Amino acid sequence: MTKEQILQQLNFDIELRGLSKNTQDEYYTKVKLFQNHFNKPATELNVRHIREFLHYLITEKKLTSESVNTYNSALRFLYGVTLNITLNYKQIPRHRHHRKFPEILTKEEIQAIFDACDNLRDKCILMT
Numbered sequence: 001m002t003k004e005q006i007l008q009q010l011n012f013d014i015e016l017r018g019l020s021k022n023t024q025d026e027y028y029t030k031v032k033l034f035q036n037h038f039n040k041p042a043t044e045l046n047v048r049h050i051r052e053f054l055h056y057l058i059t060e061k062k063l064t065s066e067s068v069n070t071y072n073s074a075l076r077f078l079y080g081v082t083l084n085i086t087l088n089y090k091q092i093p094r095h096r097h098h099r100k101f102p103e104i105l106t107k108e109e110i111q112a113i114f115d116a117c118d119n120l121r122d123k124c125i126l127m128t
Contacts, residue, residue, distance in 0.1 A: 054068060054071065069095055076092070
């Protein structure tokens with residue numbers, strides 16, 4: 001299959017499953033970029049290529065974990081549904097999302113905010 005035939009079959013499978021137009025557009029774009037990255041059709045690429053591509057997205061492109069996981073989902077759909085090729089998903093893990101916790105103010109910083117209030121109404125609003 002050529003790269004274009006693979007993309008056409010991908011669209012057919014997405015429509016057959018009733019996935020949204022947005023999902024269809026996203027998967028199409030992601031698979032097209034994957035094939036163009038290696039300049040080969042997906043049928044000539046394997047798990048090693050998928051891992052290299054995802055690593056490239058994380059390290060070189062500096063994409064967020066959500067974006068990398070969208071690529072991952074598109075490639076899993078492509079290989080699992082469209083090409084009917086079984087992949088070892090343990091070798092293609094999802095990228096973990098690292099949550100950033102909010103910075104907590106110290107007691108002194110909170111007291112400075114209260115002290116900065118000029119009137120009683122503002123202090124009451126902040127204290128409740």
